[in-house]
Amino acid sequence: MSNRNDKEKQKVPKNFTYKYPRPALTVDGVVFGLSDEGLKLLLIERLADPYKGSWALPGGFVDRMDESVDDAIRRELEEETNITGLFLEQLYTFGTPDRDPRERVVSVAYFALVKPSDLNVQAGSDAKKAEWFHVEQLPDLAFDHADVVAKGLERLRGKVRYQPVGFELLPKKFTLTQLQTMYEHILGRKLDKRNFRKKILAMGVLRPLNKLSDTGGRRAKLYRFDQKNYKNLVKSGFNFEL
Amino acid sequence: MSNRNDKEKQKVPKNFTYKYPRPALTVDGVVFGLSDEGLKLLLIERLADPYKGSWALPGGFVDRMDESVDDAIRRELEEETNITGLFLEQLYTFGTPDRDPRERVVSVAYFALVKPSDLNVQAGSDAKKAEWFHVEQLPDLAFDHADVVAKGLERLRGKVRYQPVGFELLPKKFTLTQLQTMYEHILGRKLDKRNFRKKILAMGVLRPLNKLSDTGGRRAKLYRFDQKNYKNLVKSGFNFEL
DNA sequence: CCAAAAGTGTTTCCGATACACCCATGA
DNA sequence: TCATGGGTGTATCGGAAACACTTTTGG
Numbered sequence: 127m128s129n130r131n132d133k134e135k136q137k138v139p140k141n142f143t144y145k146y147p148r149p150a151l152t153v154d155g156v157v158f159g160l161s162d163e164g165l166k167l168l169l170i171e172r173l174a175d176p177y178k179g180s181w182a183l184p185g186g187f188v189d190r191m192d193e194s195v196d197d198a199i200r201r202e203l204e205e206e207t208n209i210t211g212l213f214l215e216q217l218y219t220f221g222t223p224d225r226d227p228r229e230r231v232v233s234v235a236y237f238a239l240v241k242p243s244d245l246n247v248q249a250g251s252d253a254k255k256a257e258w259f260h261v262e263q264l265p266d267l268a269f270d271h272a273d274v275v276a277k278g279l280e281r282l283r284g285k286v287r288y289q290p291v292g293f294e295l296l297p298k299k300f301t302l303t304q305l306q307t308m309y310e311h312i313l314g315r316k317l318d319k320r321n322f323r324k325k326i327l328a329m330g331v332l333r334p335l336n337k338l339s340d341t342g343g344r345r346a347k348l349y350r351f352d353q354k355n356y357k358n359l360v361k362s363g364f365n366f367e368l
Numbered sequence: 369m370s371n372r373n374d375k376e377k378q379k380v381p382k383n384f385t386y387k388y389p390r391p392a393l394t395v396d397g398v399v400f401g402l403s404d405e406g407l408k409l410l411l412i413e414r415l416a417d418p419y420k421g422s423w424a425l426p427g428g429f430v431d432r433m434d435e436s437v438d439d440a441i442r443r444e445l446e447e448e449t450n451i452t453g454l455f456l457e458q459l460y461t462f463g464t465p466d467r468d469p470r471e472r473v474v475s476v477a478y479f480a481l482v483k484p485s486d487l488n489v490q491a492g493s494d495a496k497k498a499e500w501f502h503v504e505q506l507p508d509l510a511f512d513h514a515d516v517v518a519k520g521l522e523r524l525r526g527k528v529r530y531q532p533v534g535f536e537l538l539p540k541k542f543t544l545t546q547l548q549t550m551y552e553h554i555l556g557r558k559l560d561k562r563n564f565r566k567k568i569l570a571m572g573v574l575r576p577l578n579k580l581s582d583t584g585g586r587r588a589k590l591y592r593f594d595q596k597n598y599k600n601l602v603k604s605g606f607n608f609e610l
Numbered sequence: 611c612c613a614a615a616a617g618t619g620t621t622t623c624c625g626a627t628a629c630a631c632c633c634a635t636g637a
Numbered sequence: 638t639c640a641t642g643g644g645t646g647t648a649t650c651g652g653a654a655a656c657a658c659t660t661t662t663g664g
Contacts (some may be wrong), residue, residue, distance in 0.1 A: 143383050146431040148390040151474060188463075189388040191472045195463025219461045219476050221430075221437025230433045232393060232476075234461050303643075320645070321627065343642035344634040545616075562618070563654065585615030586661035 149221075149230040153199040154185035154271070156217060156278030157209070157238040159245050159258060160295040164311045165282075166258040167275060168240075168247065169265070170206055173254055176227050177268035183275070184256070185233070199236045207247050207256050213239040213294035218277050225270045235274045237281055239294035286312050287368045290331060293351040301339050301346035302326070309368075329366065331356045391463075391472040395441040396427035396513070398459060398520030399451070399480040401487050402537040406502060406553045407524075409517060410482075410489065411509070412448055413497040418469050419510035425517070426498070427475070441478045449489050449498050455481040455536035460519050467512045477516045479523055481536035528554050529610050532573060535593040543581050543588035544568070551610075571608065573598045 157168035169181040186202040188195055196216070204210055217237040223230055247256045259265065261279060264272075286292045292308050293300075306322050326332060333352040338345035356366070399410035411423040428444040430437055438458070446452050459479040465472055489498045501507065503521060506514075528534050534550050535542075548564050568574060575594040580587035598608070 141385050141387060142389045143385040144390070144392075145383060146429065147384045147433050148386070149393055149430065149433065150386075151391055151393065187388065188391065188474075191389050191391065192465050194465055195461065195474060198463075216461060219437065219458060221440075221476065223434050223436055232430075232437060234463065234474075301643085318628075319643090320629085323644080324646095325626090339643095341642075342636070343640080344644080346643055543616085560654070560656085561616090562656085565617080566619095567653090581616095583615075584663070585613080586617080588616055 147230075149232045150226075151188040151195075152185055152231055152233040153188060153195060153202060154183040154233050154235045154274060155199055155203050155214075155238050156183060156235060156275055157203065157207070157212070157240060158261070158278070158282060158295065159240045160242060160308055160311065161245060161258070163260065165261045166245070167261050167264065168207060168256060168258055169267070171255040171257070172268055180268040181257075181259075181265045182268035183235075183271050188234075195234050199234070203238065206254060209240055209244050209247060212241075212244070213291065217281055218274070220270060220274060222270070233274075235277065237278050239282075239291060241294070242297055283312060283314075288366060290351060290356060290366050299335060299337065299348040299350050301348060303346060305349075325368070329364075330359065331366065389472075391474040392468075393430040393437075394427055394473055394475040395430060395437060395444060396425040396475050396477045396516055397441055397445050397456075397480050398425060398477060398517055399445065399449070399454070399482060400503070400520070400524060400537065401482045401500060402484060402550055402553065403487060403500070406504070408487070408500040409503050409506065410449060410498060410500055411507070413499070414510055415496055422510040423499075423501075423507045424510035425477075425513045430476075437476050441476070445480065448496060451482055451486050451489060454483075454486070455533065459523060460516070462512060462516060464512070475516075477519065479520050481524075481533060483536070484539055525554060525556075530608060532593060532598060532608050541577060541579065541590040541592050543590060545588060547591075567610065571606075572601065573608065 155168075159166045159168065168184060170184045172178055172180050172182050184203055184206040185199065186205070188198045190198070193201070196214070200210075200214065203212070203214075215237050217235040219232065219234045221232045225231060225233070245258060247258070261275075264275065266272075267275065282291075286309065292305070292312065295308055296304055302323055305326065306317055306319065309322075310317055331352050332349040333355070335348045335350060337348045339348055360366075397410075401408045401410065410426060412426045414420055414422050414424050426445055426448040427441065428447070430440045432440070435443070438456070442452075442456065445454070445456075457479050459477040461474065461476045463474045467473060467475070487500060489500070503517075506517065508514075509517065524533075528551065534547070534554065537550055538546055544565055547568065548559055548561065551564075552559055573594050574591040575597070577590045577592060579590045581590055602608075
């Protein structure tokens with residue numbers, strides 16, 4: 127969650143008055159990425175109180191009245207992490223009264239997946255420190271962000287089996303082994319190589335490329351996710367599953 | 369969505385001022401019930417502009433700063449429809465800028481299921497007209513409530529197959545035929561009677577009662593959902609499915 | 611005795627699972 | 638030649654789907 131001090135410098139102070147009290151509204155992003163060591167989560171170090179010095183989810187206040195909440199999270203993630211064009215979907219809205227010690231804050235959390243090329247995140251224009259953490263070794267988090275992360279993980283694990291979202295964590299071109307280990311990392315269990323390949327290839331959502339990987343050992347055939355064909359299949363009643 | 373005029377009478381006018389503009393926050397309920405004719409949705413007739421005379425989802429403003437958003441929807445539904453103790457779960461948050469013509473309003477939508485005994489809804493203390501509509505024959509709805517309903521239906525249809533939420537739409541004691549026709553109404557297709565019974569009984573989440581129904585024709589055995597056993601099964605890795 | 615709803619088993623088929631060895635490449 | 642990762646086929650098992658007649662009850 128962004129601290130508002132940043133913006134107080136930029137904007138001319140001006141007050142807004144309403145007949146009834148209103149909660150502040152924020153957006154927070156649960157941003158996952160995949161590395162060789164497993165599934166990672168992007169966190170931001172807080173530079174101001176409350177929770178100064180703690181790690182927190184990237185995000186910020188929804189205080190532009192002409193910007194949708196979906197746009198707000200996109201912009202905040204860009205400002206704080208320089209990541210653009212990621213897969214983004216609404217996760218859950220957290221609305222208990224005391225989740226922020228300052229005042230009533232309701233937060234719309236989003237779930238995001240980034241390609242490995244974005245794993246080298248620079249601190250964004252907000253100049254806060256951004257870092258990737260193993261999802262199994264997270265530091266203490268500010269606010270109720272541990273709950274938000276839990277919800278995000280639950281969603282990722284539930285979703286990856288029924289919708290082809292996992293591809294968002296891989297480069298455009300990938301090998302079947304990369305694809306399989308991605309599933310293994312997320313689901314937390316080993317899969318059988320032959321069965322996995324049989325199944326995923328039978329679905330017809332992978333387009334084989336005329337290229338080979340250049341990693342150590344034998345070269346592997348590269349594939350990409352065939353978005354067009356996937357959509358056609360869905361239209362004819364196809365359901366992606368595991 | 370509730371119109372705020374109701375409350376202006378009750379509260380002493382007093383203004384609330386913030387440094388940054390804030391969207392108003394509302395909650396809306398997509399409330400489903402089951403009748404002999406199929407799946408029904410609860411709507412409220414709007415008594416004031418905008419959309420005066422239109423049908424809309426029950427709901428209202430979140431303007432008590434010490435009440436969680438989850439509590440707000442519970443209270444609003446009770447005020448508007450006299451329904452208490454229903455199954456309630458957060459659905460989605462709608463946050464585009466122009467969904468309310470008056471001003472920026474962000475709405476947290478909830479998904480609710482009521483027992484048949486609650487199908488005789490009285491207008492609540494708000495004295496608005498409440499009525500049940502076939503989900504396939506809905507009137508034009510106020511705001512973006514058609515989108516909200518679409519999201520709710522999607523959720524219901526997706527969820528009913530993987531979690532035992534359907535029981536929330538039946539009386540405590542029900543027959544297997546009632547259970548089956550409930551699924552048929554929601555999923556929109558016929559199921560095989562013998563396969564259905566085999567499967568649902570094999571799961572072990574139904575507790576047979578020593579009572580029989582008293583409807584026309586042969587008497588049917590009554591069952592109830594065995595919540596306790598279901599939870600135990602879940603702990604040991606069981607997954608409810610279809 | 612007729613209408614209405616309840617109840618009951620078996621066979622077939624397909625997808626899920628289990629399982630082990632050879633191949634290509636670079637060091 | 639060795640280490641590393643890539644690639645391939647078959648047999649078994651279990652759950653899903655298809656399918657029709659008898660029973661109980663009230664009118």
